[in-house]
Structures are given as structure tokens and as C-alpha cells.
Amino acid sequence: MVDIATRVYNHKWKIDPIVRSLIDTDFYKLLMCQSVFRNKPDTEVTFSLINRTTEIPLAELIDEGELREQLDHIRSLSLSRGESTWLRGNMFYGKRQMFRPDFMEWFENLQLPPYHLERVGDQYELTFEGQWPEVMLWEIPALSVLMELRGRAVLAPMGRFELQVLYARAMTKLWEKIERLRPHSGLRIADFGTRRRHSFLWQDWCVQAMMEGLGERFVGTSNCLIAMRREVEAIGTNAHELPMVYAALAGTDAALARAPYEVLADWHEEHEGNLRIILPDTFGSEAFFRNAPDWLAGWTGVRIDSGDPVEGAETAIRWWESRGEDPRQKLVIFSDGLDDDVIVDLYRRFAGRVRVSFGWGTLLTNDFRGLVDGDRLAPFSLVCKASAANGRPTVKLSDNPEKAMGPPEEIVRYKRVFGVGEQVRREVVV
Amino acid sequence: MVDIATRVYNHKWKIDPIVRSLIDTDFYKLLMCQSVFRNKPDTEVTFSLINRTTEIPLAELIDEGELREQLDHIRSLSLSRGESTWLRGNMFYGKRQMFRPDFMEWFENLQLPPYHLERVGDQYELTFEGQWPEVMLWEIPALSVLMELRGRAVLAPMGRFELQVLYARAMTKLWEKIERLRPHSGLRIADFGTRRRHSFLWQDWCVQAMMEGLGERFVGTSNCLIAMRREVEAIGTNAHELPMVYAALAGTDAALARAPYEVLADWHEEHEGNLRIILPDTFGSEAFFRNAPDWLAGWTGVRIDSGDPVEGAETAIRWWESRGEDPRQKLVIFSDGLDDDVIVDLYRRFAGRVRVSFGWGTLLTNDFRGLVDGDRLAPFSLVCKASAANGRPTVKLSDNPEKAMGPPEEIVRYKRVFGVGEQVRREVVV
Structure with missing residues (x-):
């Protein structure tokens, strides 16, 4: 009715x-x-x-x-x-x-x-x-x-049933990913897909499908509204904009070199536990760890958001070991270019060596690749x-020069100040 | 709300x-x-x-x-x-x-x-x-x-999203069939899937998907309620029960031999045009055509509902030719064991030689094969x-002994009366 x-x-x-x-x-x-x-x-x-x-x-x-x-x-x-x-x-x-x-x-x-x-x-x-x-x-x-x-x-321009089948296909696609993830009972995955989602309703569907399909392997969503409505954890810590702005405000090269750590010193005062997550790649992770103050090694974990994720995690593990920390107590959050196969690979590789968690973004909430002619719904x-x-x-330098941003002369200066050498280019999928 | x-x-x-x-x-x-x-x-x-x-x-x-x-x-x-x-x-x-x-x-x-x-x-x-x-x-x-x-x-026992994905998969499966049928603009297909449908709502969905996806290639449904609600043609003519009951009522072998034609004589008085469709296989198609009266050759078409469909259609074509009829004016309706690949094969083979039409049943409205563990939703x-x-x-003898029914001694008598010889067994899918 x-x-x-x-x-x-x-x-x-x-x-x-x-x-x-x-x-x-x-x-x-x-x-x-x-x-x-x-x-x-x-x-x-x-x-x-x-x-x-x-x-x-x-x-x-x-x-x-x-x-x-x-x-x-x-x-x-x-x-x-x-x-x-x-x-x-x-x-x-x-x-x-x-x-x-x-x-x-x-x-x-x-x-x-x-x-x-x-x-x-x-x-x-x-x-x-x-x-x-x-x-x-x-x-x-x-x-x-x-x-x-x-x-x-x-x-x-699509018809009513054509639309229904489009969403049917997208649902099936996500569900098949969930089915491939489900056997790995130690997985911990959060939805990080707000920014490049297909739509709000679709993200909300994805979160609910993860809740039913993954149970405790699904730990929450970065989206506050959905976290509130679906009564799941709101997930997230900090992003590149903090060091980028702090760095831009720095008056001298010496202040610039200190900026990324000042961000985290401010954060250290405000947050503890699982919110103390280092995002090391803004101006190159290698340089970040090399120059990091000792107190940072006491933080809970790192988030790997660019570059080769295996290398990124290994760098963090080596850094913790060099500072006398036990990596098995540390959390590594992968959040770049994830899909179910990448998640399972990384999980298999690092489970047991560190605590592993995943922030799954665009290919969770916007994997409409291959579903319409000309792939006109593929995420970008x-x-x-x-x-x-x-x-x-x-x-921003990032661990992938494809993701670098800023005026060329400033990029040169930042690379010099932070001591960033040659970087490997990786295709940016989304 | x-x-x-x-x-x-x-x-x-x-x-x-x-x-x-x-x-x-x-x-x-x-x-x-x-x-x-x-x-x-x-x-x-x-x-x-x-x-x-x-x-x-x-x-x-x-x-x-x-x-x-x-x-x-x-x-x-x-x-x-x-x-x-x-x-x-x-x-x-x-x-x-x-x-x-x-x-x-x-x-x-x-x-x-x-x-x-x-x-x-x-x-x-x-x-x-x-x-x-x-x-x-x-x-x-x-x-x-x-x-x-x-x-x-x-x-x-299935979960809410598991159910939604099940139907998403079924929808996708049907839509992919529709997409494979769509290029053949001369196709004429009706829904004959009421009796073994997955459910009423699912049949109704299938009909509407065919309406949108196939346009004029979809000619209607055998289901009266859906035909009324969706404003499409109600399709169907007659079935085996008429000759089976007429035959059972026959008192002698001679009356038995006449029974299948008496059914059609009654039908001839009531219907014309596209409702004059012969269903020849109740007691074997070969025998039916061999003994058929001349006036039946004037009927519009035949429906092939058991046995090898190619052989069935060729038998009808030879019969029409032997009675001086032009097969290109005749209608052949295939309605046994159809799926999109079979439909396209038969269409390619007979289009131009006869008018071809399809009554697509179980694998239209109940193709849930492979969609749950143990295939517990497969049609049967x-x-x-x-x-x-x-x-x-x-x-009933049918053109496939797997579909024969009745007491064994009566089957023997019917085979004798109608002159049915050796028949080829074909697996009954649904």
C-alpha cells in the first residue's frame, strides 16, 4: 500500500x-x-x-x-x-x-x-x-x-530493471569478496570508503553486508553517520593534512624538518592507545622513521597509505626493532589500494608478526568496475x-611520486630537507 | 516512513x-x-x-x-x-x-x-x-x-543480506540470459514458467525483466494473473491432459486410436488461428503425424514438448510438406527443456524455414541452480x-520414454495401438 x-x-x-x-x-x-x-x-x-x-x-x-x-x-x-x-x-x-x-x-x-x-x-x-x-x-x-x-x-538513461540488475551485480560482487574474506577469522577490517563511495545508500548497504557477512572481522566504519545509525564503531585517527599544513607554516628548513613530529606531539597530548597511529608517508616514510624521536616508538602503530605496503610494513617493523620495541604488540593498518585479494595477502604475510588491521576504501564502497558499458561507473x-x-x-611527497603534490620547486626543497631519495612509481588505481 | x-x-x-x-x-x-x-x-x-x-x-x-x-x-x-x-x-x-x-x-x-x-x-x-x-x-x-x-x-535459515544477494545473483543470471537473447531481434518468447517457478513474486519479476529487456521479443506469459496485472498477452493453447483423458475414456482399441484426433476436432470447432496448435507427442509424434487426418495439416502449428526438438520440428516440417502445406507459413512452438542457449540454437536453425516461437519454462522462472550450497534450490x-x-x-507415452506414465500393461497396449517403436531416452532436467 x-x-x-x-x-x-x-x-x-x-x-x-x-x-x-x-x-x-x-x-x-x-x-x-x-x-x-x-x-x-x-x-x-x-x-x-x-x-x-x-x-x-x-x-x-x-x-x-x-x-x-x-x-x-x-x-x-x-x-x-x-x-x-x-x-x-x-x-x-x-x-x-x-x-x-x-x-x-x-x-x-x-x-x-x-x-x-x-x-x-x-x-x-x-x-x-x-x-x-x-x-x-x-x-x-x-x-x-x-x-x-x-x-x-x-x-x-538506464531502465528500471537494468538498474536493479546493476545493483544486483554490485551486491554480488561485494558479497563474493566477503565470502573470500570470511574464512580468515583473525581479519580486522574497517570501512574507509566514504570519500569515494558510489553513493551514501550504497555505502550504508556495504556496511550492513559486512556486518552480517563478516561478523567480528568487521570492526566499524569511518563514516560517523553510518556508525551512529548502524551502531558500529567509528574508526579513524589522522591524515596527511596535519603534517602538510604544519609543514607549510614552518618558517625555516629546520622548522620544516621538525613539523611532522610536532603534529604528533600535539596528538600525543590529546590521544592514547589505538588512536596513537603514525602516518609516516607524508614526506617519505624512510626519512620519517630515520629522524623520528624515541618517544614515537612507544606509539601503538602505523598506517601504511602509499608505496609498496609490504615494504612499508617491513620498514616499520625494522624501526620498532631498532628502538627495542616488540613488533608483535604493534598495530599495522593498511589503507591504500586495498581489495579482498590484497587484504588476504597482507594478512597472511604479517599476521603473527604484528597486529594487522585494514581500512578498506574505494574498492569496498565503489567497485562498479565492469558493470556498465565503457566502464563509466568505475571509481576514479x-x-x-x-x-x-x-x-x-x-x-606532499608520499611514498609514491604519483601521489606527490605541490609546486615543483617546493617538492625539491622538501625532498632535500627530509632527505628523500629515489622513489618507486606505483599506478594510482583510486 | x-x-x-x-x-x-x-x-x-x-x-x-x-x-x-x-x-x-x-x-x-x-x-x-x-x-x-x-x-x-x-x-x-x-x-x-x-x-x-x-x-x-x-x-x-x-x-x-x-x-x-x-x-x-x-x-x-x-x-x-x-x-x-x-x-x-x-x-x-x-x-x-x-x-x-x-x-x-x-x-x-x-x-x-x-x-x-x-x-x-x-x-x-x-x-x-x-x-x-x-x-x-x-x-x-x-x-x-x-x-x-x-x-x-x-x-x-538464511540471513537478510545473504537473501538479498541470493536474489541479486538470480536476477543477474536471468539478465545475462536476456542480454544473450536480445541481439536476435526476430525471437518470440513467452513465459511458460508458472508451474515450476521459484515463487510468484519471482515469476512476476522475471516477466517484468523480460518486458524491459526483450521488448517485442517477449510476447507474453502463460500466467493469467501476471498477464492481467502487467498488461501483456496471456499465452497458451492445450496440453496432454486432453488426449490422455479422451484416450482413457475410449472403450475399444479403435476408439483409442481415434481419441487424439477427436480432441482436436472438438478444439477445431472452438478455436482458430494461433490457437490451432497441435501437441503431437502424447502417444508418440511419428505415429500421430502418420495417422493424422488431412484437415489437421491446415492447422497453424505444432508444439514440441518432448524428445529431440530438432527431430520433432523436422518431423512436423516433413509432414506439412507431404500434405502440400508451406512450412514457412507454419508455427513451431518449442516448450521443452529450454534455456537461452537452446533457444538461440533452435532459432538459428529454424528461423526462415518455419515461424518459430518459444515457451520458456522452468529455467526462466526457477534457475536457482548453483546459488546455494548443495544446490538445494535447483528446480526439480x-x-x-x-x-x-x-x-x-x-x-502418456511422450517422445521420451523417461516421461512416459501409466500402468506398464497399458503402456504396451498404447504402443501397439499407436504403432510406436523404439524411442530414445533423454534425461529429464525439469
């Missing part, structure tokens, strides 16, 4: 909003936001959207008016009472009151700042400028909106990064 | 009825019923359920109480006003008032007669006795109920046949 009121209500919407909540974002964004709010609140930053897959002509696929409507809708959002209660009262990583009252009060009154959108050729230039704690919260919703609008453009490499801080450009 | 009233209403049902309408049956059942109602209304018949796949222990899988509830529910059904209006007013095979007022009046007042159910070992004995026009209408709902209850037994060979008429056993 049709619920007439619901139907009429649904048809009153001018748009079908893609992002409907300020906490439809990654948990680490909120952790980092609180840290920035405390330590660097007045930093002026610019975040820029970059489509690394330039063959995909976003501006031809996505109507500018529709994109503006979606972005405007996000600016109209504010934290709901239930969301606020959850953030204030829920236990995250075993800790209550993770978010301090002053931060919560600020967040409860937040609306996202304006955006700048311009079409350049067949791409969009989308940038956000302003105070770091506000601007940084644009990253995930901006990516979600662009990914989902691109999907909608591809899906628009869209990022939204801090590109400047207080008027100075940011730089 | 939950429609509370709908939810409460749904939970008030004591059972989830499998058959909810008297016209959730094959169209040819109603055509034959009208013919029987006119020509042989007082014949006493017995219909018996036979599970030819004895490895499937129906009585262990299906609770007897649940089975009785479903059968009792069917006995509580009567024709609704809308169903009656559709049968009276709809155009079938280009003709209005296909169903005569006296038949419709009888049908509007019909409730199905009692059933006899007994557990014997791990199987059920399910029989129906009484006047032919009433009893014959049990065949399709009885089969649907048993097939669907068996499916429900297998599905009962369940039939419900007239086993006696006025106290005399019925016989």
Missing part, C-alpha cells in the same frame, strides 16, 4: 540531497578538526579539489546548477540534536567525552563556509578558503557529492586537499 | 499465501477447462502429484500443517470481480469473449474441490478427485505451492497429471 503522505513529501524536495548530515563524514576529520580547533584555530587554509583522472570530464558529465544545489544544501546543514548527543556521549576507542565541550559548542553552531566553483575546460575548479577548522570539513562532502553526481549522470581518483596555509603552498 | 497500518495488517495474516488468485494459473488451463466444461463436463478424473526427482524428500522439507494451510487457502479462493471482468472482456489471441457466458458463470461460482494428502515415506501423496473441469484447476496451484514451500524451507521435476478418468488409468 502506498504511503501517500510519504510520496507527496518526497516529491516536494527540489533536489535529492547527496549529503544530508554534517556527520556524513570521516571520523578522523572530526578528531583532526578538534585538534586543529585547539592548536591552530586561526590558520587560513585553502582546500582544492583535484581530479587526478583527467580523462573523466566532470564538467561535461555534471550540470553546474545541480552541483551548486548540492553544495548549497550542504551549507544549509547543521548538527542535529541527536548527532550532537551521539558525539558528546558515545564511547569512541574506549573513551567517553572524546569531543570536548568547547569543541562541541563550536561544532553545534557551525555552518560550512562558502565555496568557489568555476568551470575550466571539461573540469571544475572547486576551492574552499577560510579558517582551517571550518574549511577542512568540506573535504569529504565535496568528494561525495562529485562522485555521486557523476554516478547519477551515468545511471540517468578524486581528492580534495589542503593546497595552501597562511598563503604558503602545501607539499 | 513505516506505513503502520500496512505493517499491522501484514502481521495479522496467519500464513503468507502462495496462491492468492484462481487465475494465478496457466492460460491454457482455462481454455481447456472451457472445452472440457462444454464437451466432457461429467467425466470423473483423478489428478495425482508425482515428484520425479525422488532424491528430494518433500515430506521432510515441507511441514504437512503448512502444506495443508496453503491448500486450504486455495480452496477458499473464488474469482474476484476484476478477474472476471478481465476474462470476460479482454482480447485473447485477437478475439474478444474468448470465454463464453455459461462458462464464466460457472467459473465465477467455483471453489476448488477437496484434496487428499498423505505422507508416504519421505514423499507426499497428493491427489484430487471429482469432475474434470473442477479437478483440473488444481494442477498449477498444487505445483506452485509445493515448489514454493520447498524453496521457503531452504531459505528459512514435479508434475501433477490426470492419472485416471471414469475409473480407467491414463497413459
